[in-house]
Amino acid sequence: MFKRKINQESKASERLIPEGLVDVLNVIDAEYLILAAGEVVLHSSHGTTALSLVRDGRLISEPLVNLVRAARRSGVYQEATIELPRGPIGEGTHDLLVRVTPAGYQGLIIALIFDDSELRRLDSIRRDFVANISHELKTPIGALSILSEAVLGASDDPEAIVKFASRMQIEAKRLSDLVQEIINLSRLQDDDPLKNAKVLNLKDLISEAIDSSRLSAEAREISIICSSPEGVNVLGDRSQVEMAISNLIENAINYSPNGTRVAITLRAVDNLAEISISDQGLGIPEKDLERIFERFYRVDPARSRATGGTGLGLSIVKHVVTNHGGDISVWSVEGSGSTFTIRLPMYLIPDDINETNMLDAVEASQ
């Protein structure tokens, strides 16, 4: 992949770099840094800035600085994996494999950086998913097989046939919801949302998510109120962020008694976009709060099954916000209600872009 864009460097520092070295580095599929003494960055590939490894021409990642110093001291090639946060908050990380070697010329050090996050992420997702999914699929499939036997055995009892066939429909719907959620999850795994991120207007996304839940809210006489200011934007994948907000609204409806209220609030706090979804529902016992984001964890499996839950919704939400460099938290009191809050790094308009350009950028990216 010859995609590399190069960061600017001064003419003076360019003279220190042997001819041809940058050309060689540009054909390696890795980010790179060429460093002089004092960990001054003489030359770097573009992605090192996005990974927040370099600021104002200096290496700022402590583990990487240590590795470079070890290579300089020992004169020997060093290799390590390092973890860097994806954003200012949240648990998302970049897992980087870093190879550092003295260039053997003017004390220069070369660091090659391979981003392993994607591979590791996929691997761990695949492992726990396969373990859980077989169990979850077996339940409705087993029920369908028992019910079909019951239908066969009740050929002379039309009432029993109707009863068993209706149960079969419910189990078939559960199976199809589960498959849909599995498709949603596998889409999330397909790619890193920050690699092809677009500017997303959260006010619009929230109102679309509310529209898609309108019918189920009306059926339960649950009113949805929303307060969302204009101008709160984030960078990310539109369908993923909308899916996350919709899942939280659907849960607020599903786990609340009829005639209650769901409130959605969007706020900008310290350069973070904060979306809260509050309900007046069942609430969640304290002992379960830690676990509800795990795949297939349900507080009350019977209630979740009755509302058509798959046990995957919150794990999908957590996945989406983590991949967007954000986080999710929950506050809940059993019997009173719950508030789920997701925070995402805000997309801040650069100083030199005026409002008209910004609106154009938002529109173009949608």
Ligand code: ADP
């Ligand atoms: P499900 O498909 O079962 O709703 P989720 O992953 O969306 O799965 O949620 C996991 C569990 O967390 C649910 O089964 C439910 O017990 C609990 N839960 C989620 N949202 C709420 C809420 N707003 N109020 C009460 N309990 C909730």
